[in-house]
Amino acid sequence: MNNGCICCTVRGDLIRILNRLMRQKKKFDHILIETTGLADPAPVAQTFFMDEDMKKLLAIDSILTVVDAKHIGLHLNEKKVDCVNESEQQVAFADRILLNKCDLVTAEEKAEVRSMIKARNQFCDIVECTNSKVDLDQVLGINRFSLEHIVNDVDDHFAENDHDDHEHDDHHEHEQK
Incomplete structure (x- = not known):
């Protein structure tokens, strides 16, 4: 995949790569797409x-988000001007939150983080972990994705092609390797 943010490359690279994977003789049970933080x-x-081939060949099992229990409060409460708060979007879209670094917070801090997450997404499961160690059955085959939830409960952002309406905090340049 080309270097750069996935929102800039998703339409071309992701579709091309997934189509290539689907043409292989050996079929996949799952394909895990990891995006940047x-x-x-x-x-x-x-x-x-949006892509007809993808609709026919693949389905979303779930959207997982890894959340840093120690620092998520700073990110969720960050006010951004003229762009989306990616942390809020990730929490809002998640079907399951992997609440990581639980060993670095007190029980009270963990309860506060859970409350912040549930205030933004009451439907997600929260799985606590340390060092991102989690059973594979907590990641694959959980069948939690709901387009209805995205459309009705998150916001109308999902239905829009928003690339022209947001800016990136990192102001990176794209390069190919």
């Missing part, structure tokens, strides 16, 4: 509904 999940999810 700053990626908005909407463009990735949109790919599976």
Whole structure:
């Protein structure tokens, strides 16, 4: 995949790579797409509904978000001007939150983090972990994705092609390797 944020490359690279994977003789039970920590999940999810081949061949099992229990409060409460708060988007879109670094927070801090997450997404499961260690059955085959939830409960952002309406905090340049 080209370097750069997934929202910039998702339509071309992701579709091309997934189509190539689907043409292989050996079939996959699951394909796990890992985005950067700053990626908005909407463009990735949109790919599976906007591209006809993707609609026929693949389905979203769930949207997982790894949350740093120690620092998520700073990110969720960050006020951004003229762009989306990616942390809020990731929490809002998630079907399951992997609440990581639980060993670095007190029980009270963990309860506060859970409350902050549930205030933004009451429907997500929260799985606590340390060092991102989690059973694979907590990641694959959980069948939690709901387009209805995205459309009705998150916001109308999912239905829009928002790439022109947001800015990136990292102001990176794209390069190919």
